[in-house]
Amino acid sequence: MASDSFQKRVNNLKRRLPGAMSRDRYRIQRGFSELHRLWKTGRRHEARGRLDRLDRQLKQSIERRQWRRSHRPSPDLTADLPIAKKANLIIDAITSNRVVVISGETGSGKTTQIPKLCLMAGCGIDGMIGCTQPRRIAAVTVAQRIAEEIGESVGGSVGYKIRFTDRSRDDGFIKIMTDGILLSEAQSDRYLNAYDTIIVDEAHERSINIDFVLGVLRTLIDKRRDLKVIITSATIDTGKFAKAFGDAPIIEVSGRRYPVDVRYPGDPGTVLPSEDDTHVESAVATVSRLLQTRRRGDILVFMPTEQDIRECCAALGGIADRPTTILPLYARLSGSDQQRVFAACRGQKIIVSTNVAETSITIPGITYVVDTGLARIPRYNPRTRITALPVVPISRSSADQRKGRCGRVADGICIRLYPEEEYLARPLHTPPEILRANLAEVILRMIALNLGDIENFPFVDGPAPQSVRDGFDHLSELGAIRESGGKAGKRRCVLTGEGRVMARMPLDPRLAKILIRAHREKCLHAAAVIVAALSIQDPRERPAGQSKAADAAHGRFQHPASDFLTLLNIWHAFQEAVRAKKSWGPAKRFCKMHYLSVRRMREWRDVLQQIAVVLREQGMLKGSLKDDIIVSPEMGPSHPNVSGDSHLDSQRLPFQYRPEETRYALYCRQRPRDNDFPGFRSVQTPPGMGGGCRTCGDHPAFCPNCGRNRQCLAGRIGWRPLPVHPSGPPLGTQTG
Known part of the structure; x- marks a missing residue:
């Protein structure tokens, strides 16, 4: 009898289950198996208690669903779309x-x-x-x-x-x-x-x-x-x-409601650029011609890089002879600055943007589009294992997307700064990123989510076999995975203990590996700050017309031996400025004074907090990450990673180096003569790893994107006391 009564209650729950919310439905359904297990093993009192809890949860879920049905918004469509x-x-x-x-x-x-x-x-x-x-x-x-x-x-x-x-x-x-x-x-x-x-x-x-x-x-x-x-x-x-x-x-x-006239160099109303003109100069000349025609309507200019945007905005500011508002638009801008492009303003609006304005967002009032036909597109080099960001010609579909930014409120004009023959010769689509990206992080996520073999995963376009093999090899070298049998010709891998930690980190697997090694080497706090900085965009800003002042402000933090310690110096100074403050007011004043992005500094802090949460979950951190991170002699021996000269140090920033205030530094053997300096040992590059400019990934002495003759660093880096050599700066300073 008791069994029949229990089963009737279970059946009643099952009948009511379709009325629950999706997230509760599956959770309660899993609870039925537990109920039967408890009942069959004689734990009937426990089973009845569990059934009561499931009954209450189901009732609450049904009530929530009924509430959602009665409170669901009844929106109206925008009729003119x-x-x-x-x-x-x-x-x-x-x-x-x-x-x-x-x-x-x-x-x-x-x-x-x-x-x-x-x-x-x-x-x-x-x-x-x-x-x-x-x-x-x-x-x-x-x-x-x-x-x-x-x-x-x-x-x-x-x-x-x-x-x-x-x-x-x-x-x-x-x-x-x-x-x-x-x-x-x-x-x-x-x-x-x-x-x-x-x-x-x-x-x-x-x-x-x-x-x-x-x-x-x-x-x-x-x-x-x-x-x-x-x-x-x-x-x-x-x-x-x-x-x-x-x-x-x-x-x-269907899309736009007004026709768009596409023009190429040499067409009426366009400027025919000379061979020596850069894409920035051609765009400025084209906008100048549009302004001279006194036509109404806002202008959207597409540029490939932030530096191009700054140069273009500065040049346009000097040619406008009537009320105009010139606005940059790119992902690194603060939210308030991004919102300015949507607001009404006095006079004609000229927006200079990267490809963030190509899709997703619609800027009202655009009548003219000036398209340079260029964009930064990430490309992964499996040989060097570096993702480069070269400026390359866009595809025809991207060009058509840019054309579609005008013609919303009136007839539009799209001026392409490249010949029509070149447009027609370009590929129809940009290759999917999965065909040109490092797959290590994707493979790590897939293993963590038990999604099966990447070769059988239902991607719209499957990745190249070589890219898959390279991703597995990369994770294996990082110690994130190990092989666990598998069918003939198939590679089956499972996560190692370190791999499970890497999968939980909001970081690239290489950066997560640094933290794991740093924990063993007792330098976790400093490494976490540096890794968090490397996972976001550079917080330093160089506004148009204020580059010299910005460089001077950034020079206060510059360390001659290491970009990593430069980042650590920025964090130290920022933390000192905001210590024990209850609002972001002091932080904003500090950032404004030192030409730092408040948004990026907040993001840096948030990444650091996320890292701390995962480290505590994994038992690698007790308490919290220190705000006043000190690099101390107790930090232990070196830990392996790649040390690459980056664009952070490529702009010849002036700096004030005071050796008495800089006690420790990341080091890397550059040349045999470095052995002449005491206190350092020779080191080797880890197998399969390399270093290079973080912007372009180049290994040669000349980095074309950075435009400076220098040697990139690669090797085992670590924390060591930094001696000051009598005849010059400490080891690690660039000398050629």
């Missing part, structure tokens, strides 16, 4: 299919309207509607736009989550995030049960994270029958995406 004409078709497709591919030209409204269409299709009740964006700036601006259109502020029904900033709620309905955030959530929520719908926006960009997200979703779609996936793309690769998801339906949405 092209996607509004196909709203009913899209809603029907979402309702009837588990996967939908939506192809929309630039300006169609797909980014901001599709999450609202999902709400209108009944999504967002069993879980949130998650929408991935390839860039942080896009995630923030899209969330703000959708929240504004719904009539709320960000952080309620609509939120966003990017690295170090979470303005979303568990009871929200739409969550915009970077694709990296979704992948990190998959580590703790393997089946992504917090979501009932996932939108992968701008899938045509084909970053390694986007391809990884698509592969994860392809594995989940068979395991979660309630999950809906929507892939949005420009008119690129849509057939490939649909085929990857079992011939999913494709809906095409």
Whole structure:
């Protein structure tokens, strides 16, 4: 009788289970197996208690789902956007299919309207509607736009989550995030049960994270029958995406509403550049010609690098003869500076941007686009194991995306600073990042998530076998993996203890390895500061027109022997300035005085805090990382890593070096004559590792990107007392 009563209660729970939230449904379902195990082993009192808890959890989950159904926002579409004409078709497709591919030209409204269409299709009740964006700036601006259109502020029904900033709620309905955030959530929520719908926006960009997200979703779609996936793309690769998801339906949405006239050098109204003109000079001359025509409308100029943007903005500031506002736009800008490009301003607006303005974000009022046809695109060299950032010509699809930035509010003009023949000769698409990237981190994540062999993982485009082998070899050399049998011809690997730590770190595996070794060598605190700095973009700023003042301010921190110690000096000074302060006011004043980015310094701190959390979880850290990190003689012997001269030291920054204040330094053997200095031993480069400029990765004595004749360093580095030689600076100072 007791058994029958118990089973009836279990069956009652199972009948009510479909009314629960997705994340609770699977957790409660797993609890049933535990119930039967407890009952069969005679632990009936414990089983009844467990059943009572499951009953309460199910009741609460059903109530939450009912609350979400009754409080779900009822948004209106922006009627003047092209996607509004196909709203009913899209809603029907979402309702009837588990996967939908939506192809929309630039300006169609797909980014901001599709999450609202999902709400209108009944999504967002069993879980949130998650929408991935390839860039942080896009995630923030899209969330703000959708929240504004719904009539709320960000952080309620609509939120966003990017690295170090979470303005979303568990009871929200739409969550915009970077694709990296979704992948990190998959580590703790393997089946992504917090979501009932996932939108992968701008899938045509084909970053390694986007391809990884698509592969994860392809594995989940068979395991979660309630999950809906929507892939949005420009008119690129849509057939490939649909085929990857079992011939999913494709809906095409038109884009711009006004014609765009494309012009090339020599066409009417353009400037014919000379052979000696740089792309910056050609762009400035073109904008000058546009300003002379007295035409109305804002101008968007595409440049490949931040330095080009600074030079272009400075030059444009000297030629404008009427009220104009010249604004830079790139990923490293502070959030407030990025938002300035969306605000109305006095006179004509000229925005000089990297390819962040190519997709994802829409800047209102753009009538003219000036396209240099260049961009920085990462490329991994498997021989040197360095990812370079060369400036290369963009593909035709990227050029078309740039053209689509105008023609929103009036007829547009796109001026390309390269011949039409060159445009037609360029490849149609930019190769997916997975075909030109280091796969070590991807392989590490896949092993940690038990996603199976990378050779069988359902990537849209599978990586080259050589790249896969190189990724495994790299992880093996780092001690992150070990082989564990496998079928003939197949390589099966599992994580080592160190590999599990590396997989938890928000760092490149090489940087995580430094921390593991630093823990053994008793120099964890200093290494953590340096590693955190290496994982973010350089916090030092050189504003246009203030480069000399910035260089002088940065020179206070410059160490002649090591870029790493320069970073440590910056952190020491920053911590001293903000010690025991309760607000960021002193930090902002310090950063302004020393030409440091407040945003990057905050990011540095946040990475350090994340590292500390993982180190404590792994038992490698007791307490907290010290703010006043001191490099002491007790730090122990050397630890292996790669020491490469970087762009941080390539600008001939003036510095004040006071040997009495610099007691210790990272060292690296450069030449045989270094043995003449006492207190240091010869060292060798670890197998398979190399060093080079962090910007371009070059090993030769001349680094073309940095433009300085110097020798890059590579070898085993470590902490040692730094003697001052009577005849000159300490060991490690560059001499040639």
